[in-house]
Amino acid sequence: MRKNNFIGKRLAKMDAPEKINGQAAYINDITVPNMLYGKIKRSEHAHAIIKNIDISQASKLPGVKAILTRETNPAPDFRIGFIQDNPPIKHDKVRQFRDEVAAVAATDPEIAAAACALIKVDYEPLPGVFDPIAAAQEDAPLIHEFDFRGNPIKNNTLPVRWQISDGDLEFYRRKSKYIVSGTYKTGWAHHCCLGTTGIIAEFDYQKNLKVQMPTQIPFLVQNDLNKLLNALGLKNKNTRVISPTIGGAFGNKLDTHCYEYIAVMLAFMAGRAVKIMFDREEEFIGMAPRQPTIIKITQGCDENGRLTFREAEAILDNGAYTSWGATVPSVMYVPMTSLYRVPAVDFKATCVYTNNIFSQAFRGYGNPQATFAIESSMDELAVKAGIDPLEMRLLNANRANETTPMGLKISSCGLKECIETVKEKLDWDKPRPQNRGVGLACLTHVGGGARIYKSDGHGMILKMDDFGKVSIMTGAVEIGQGSETSIAQTVAEIIGIMPDDITVIRHDTAICPWDVGTHASRQMFLSCKAAILCASEAKAKILEFAATFMEDEIRKQNRKNENFADDLLPLLHNAANLTIDQRQIYLKEYPKRTDYAVTIDTILRRGHFQGGKSGEMVITHAFYEPDTEMMHPKTSKGNISETYAFATHGVEVEVDPETGKVDIINFVAAHDIGKAINPMIVEGQIYGGVMQGIGYALMEEMLLDKGKILNPDFLDYKIPTMMDTFPLDVAMIETLDPHGPFGAKGIGEVGIIPVAPAIANAIYDAVGIRLKDLPFTCEKVLAAVKNKRE
């Protein structure tokens, strides 16, 4: 068999040149003729009744074309959110500081902002509740009086049940020699996409809607906005969603927010295109961060260190409305039930409404929070049992061909190799100087799609032209992760052409076939699976043409070749004898007979130009739907992914006891990635994930004071920069997963997951303090060090 030409190769990302050269068009760069600018007026209270809205002054301002309030709202009953609790323009009351009270479309963004300032809103402030535990009490102020089905709410607990358990917990608790218990807290972390958010919404003359906006989920946005069209009385109209180049996503573009609906309603009211564009402050205030959690976890092991049970309960601060943040417990299930071999597990989670900012998906989707608790607790258990934390993890590591308590079918598993790699690369057992220590943490995560929607499928169309060039129309969304490069590598590999021959057409619901969106580390896995189908069918078609026309072409090409021997001609008529490599079609068994090679474009043109009915061109399409299960509605169990990723992060830190500063001396990220389709892209994802994890572990936190964000900018919200980098060794363990494309697993999210607990464990190893509250800022570390001394 031919060696891989492109799979496993370090090809530059296809979209890199246009990004580096400043030619990529982000939503900031895009305008449409005759466009208006929309601005949103937001609440100044965390919880208040809206008594009166006066737009009389605003509406007099020249250039104002539409003002949207509860009085002018063309879709007053329309709500968004996971349980449809969020009216894009608030009517009865505001429930958080960011709440959208009014919006203006004007000929100029300054005029729109001035008009917003002129809108007078009278509020009657209500007592707020900002702590999820307090909010869950029956006497707490109610944020929503009725749930999404119209039932009265008794406390602020969301009417969504999150629970999973397996095995006889009490039996295994009794069998445990050692048991540890602890409570771990995480806060709000913001995605900090370098490109801020925006939308251009416009209606055509048939009242179909077109929106341009960066999104991870164009087809779900289409669905969401079609619902608004229905609410606007535009029955049977449709939405076309086009996403420009996306300047970062990480989950904050996985849902629609109020601003998109507001832009559409303003465009509907004004009869013109409307653009809403966030600046950095509005990006912090108007988008939704990672969900804060309080997780109480108890784990046990037997005398040898084998895990016996895991019991955990999470309380999530849901904020005032629901987005995907309200569903992150579903992903917490994965590590809670399936990280290490645990015979009995029990996990519960409760999301509670507060008057804080509501939350969204963020890389890892609950897994970082859960893994922080699990892996911190694992270290405490190891200490209690007197076992080396690394050896304890080796002992309990997952194995291939096992089914976990959640029902996840592990088709391949390199966790043991990951742990051993960390051990070796960090020189784990070596003595360290004072205030230095090592820690590690592991992870498991979906790596082959995640069936959280009715379809986890991916649609693709392949079209080949007369020159052997391929257009791929894909549902895949490129958020910087490199999916289009992976697709091009796959198609080039399968057909036998070059990645440069491929144009990837994406981000347009009218042109590209359906895909559920870029999330859950699924995009490369599923789009490459579809690409294999499309490309294989295309190759078969080309070889079918070749079997018909190659003899003729070979004769033509060799007309003047005196050395040409025509003995192999009969072999040409069987497609099974032929193959393609580097744009050449030739006899598989005679690769050196260049006199028997024809370029692919020659054969494509022969197939096309037959001058009669049989003329054909190569077009194929595929819809790849992974062979997975939805979580069972009662047990929450099910094999939601075709494969699972594993990894171990090991870190050596030095803690300065005088300042509380934690320095990363060395970091090893060993990942079971199945197969690296492009090692450079895999490294990039892991580098990025680890650095985002460093931010989550050491610096990033949105500070809220009674619901108001105190640090909505990069001056006060700190993220790691190039100055914060350190030696980072990415080790790729190739387990060649039987379900993965070329054996690959999805690894888009995993880099962030175990960073915080690995650092927590290393800090403990360095200075003996156990930090349970993210992030580990200098202040917190210093306080803990002092506290320990005292």
Place this chain on the structure above:
Amino acid sequence: MRKNNFIGKRLAKMDAPEKINGQAAYINDITVPNMLYGKIKRSEHAHAIIKNIDISQASKLPGVKAILTRETNPAPDFRIGFIQDNPPIKHDKVRQFRDEVAAVAATDPEIAAAACALIKVDYEPLPGVFDPIAAAQEDAPLIHEFDFRGNPIKNNTLPVRWQISDGDLEFYRRKSKYIVSGTYKTGWAHHCCLGTTGIIAEFDYQKNLKVQMPTQIPFLVQNDLNKLLNALGLKNKNTRVISPTIGGAFGNKLDTHCYEYIAVMLAFMAGRAVKIMFDREEEFIGMAPRQPTIIKITQGCDENGRLTFREAEAILDNGAYTSWGATVPSVMYVPMTSLYRVPAVDFKATCVYTNNIFSQAFRGYGNPQATFAIESSMDELAVKAGIDPLEMRLLNANRANETTPMGLKISSCGLKECIETVKEKLDWDKPRPQNRGVGLACLTHVGGGARIYKSDGHGMILKMDDFGKVSIMTGAVEIGQGSETSIAQTVAEIIGIMPDDITVIRHDTAICPWDVGTHASRQMFLSCKAAILCASEAKAKILEFAATFMEDEIRKQNRKNENFADDLLPLLHNAANLTIDQRQIYLKEYPKRTDYAVTIDTILRRGHFQGGKSGEMVITHAFYEPDTEMMHPKTSKGNISETYAFATHGVEVEVDPETGKVDIINFVAAHDIGKAINPMIVEGQIYGGVMQGIGYALMEEMLLDKGKILNPDFLDYKIPTMMDTFPLDVAMIETLDPHGPFGAKGIGEVGIIPVAPAIANAIYDAVGIRLKDLPFTCEKVLAAVKNKRE
């Protein structure tokens, strides 16, 4: 069977609102970031040796980024044209006034124009030749010294042979009772597209080329420009052709011209996007008009008026280079051999290089010129034979199921009905006042594609979303003719949805499947044929889903319906029992059982959201290649189209003997259109064609003085306006062609074809003068009237 919902209905064109409202983006409206502006410096001589080109002053001008001359030409050996005789930038000499001698790309169009003015070109003038008959003499100045194969040229006759004959001409000549002979002349007519021509060319970072330009042939442009990429050393690179909204075409966008290649070379040299945009004067000078012809024709008939033979010879003024103008004799074959039943035909044509402007395709492509000769001569023959011209045409009219001397297979023919309609509607036999008269002329033309290229095929992809909305990616080019509306009507009709449900994606070679281009009245015919294939397959797929899921959906929908009888449920499981109409799927035999109807989107989502491997979406594609023949390389015979259009135009005129002005009193255009998919669009095409024919007959002519165009503007080049309209009665004869989509024939070009001879014949009837030289300006008519008096 269900009645047609949309076929035969007068639906507004889908692109009308955006055009009417000024939102359609033409090439004039489009810019890309960092773009340069290109200008072309043209020859000031009709024929001259280029002695020297001095760019020293021009290159000093700030803002000039690239200057293209024969010295800087990055592809010096590259030539374009039907026989590759045209270097985009001229090197040895100029051969016409429009010749491209140099070009500049600059940051501003004024700077580019100023730089062009600063380029100094020294010429050595050569004697020019401007009359094709003189040019064909062996001692005429040679315009090209070598033909495209490098052979020396002896006279200016093109090395392309145009000849067709059938039947025993001499036998039938002897059998003729009456014979007439005459020579007919036509001149240069310009397309006068309201949108002038332009291009934006840019290279991406992989050195692939993207061009935005209005064109009728995106896929042939791709082919053409890929050849330039090869010449530029960019092997294996590709061109993406995107056409913005097209502001008229009529054939002038059927070929590439020098300016596209110049823009690409400037972009290549400057490393930036380059836009070239013509103003009206450059549009007249830089584009290519209809080919002028001199046709000598002889026809005979027997004593009863039955045609016996037709013999004709044409000389075409080719101008200095070849474009499609050099191939118009191939379309002259059709009327010359096949208009009326003629047992013996012989036609020859010679194209001759002159130092005049070269010519291009123009609506009808030689047929108007040929029909002017044939139908003028027919009237002369009728006069000579003493037969009414209309009766003579009835006698000789083509019939269905006959094969013509060229080998055209007439599958349906309404010519007799067309003639009779004119007779009736014009009240043919009624006595007229002095100076009034009636005339008629008929036509035949390709109506079901025209196999002039290796493939006459049309590719289409259909993609359906979860809401029952359809995207059609089509190779069809919309030049105003309404093909996208016809496609939408077809798809809606076949599937059972609404035309508004359909988005037509077009004009992008990277997204749309191949099509040879909008020409030869083929686009509606072929794209609707492909649409029928795509939509039928989609419908079958939907009904297959329905057969699986409908029982479940019907049960769900009727859960609370007490009157629901479940007796029909078993019928639902056979797709053959089901059909779709107006977005509803129901039992074919029980259309009134609304409790058994399900909306199409419901079933599409069921098909998609099956939660497992079998989830599918509806995507289909088709490549329709008509069952036709290339003209035989020796005999020129062959059935080049799947069907043929016929028509008769009858006109009543009044000639003012004092001024020579010809007034149209009444006009009847009776057309065999097979079937009107959209009668409003058919009427629009015929209205437009007739008015363009009026211009050709009465006013339009490009005046050249030794190769220089004297009237390159709308002040001096007159076209008909609303002030020139008259009662125009379009009669649509529906012959339901067995090959046509729903029976339709292509009719994009035909409206223009017989206008001039019908008017010529009416003028003869009115005042007894026979005009043989187009256009019939007042001056010419007046001169002829005076001449007759004297």
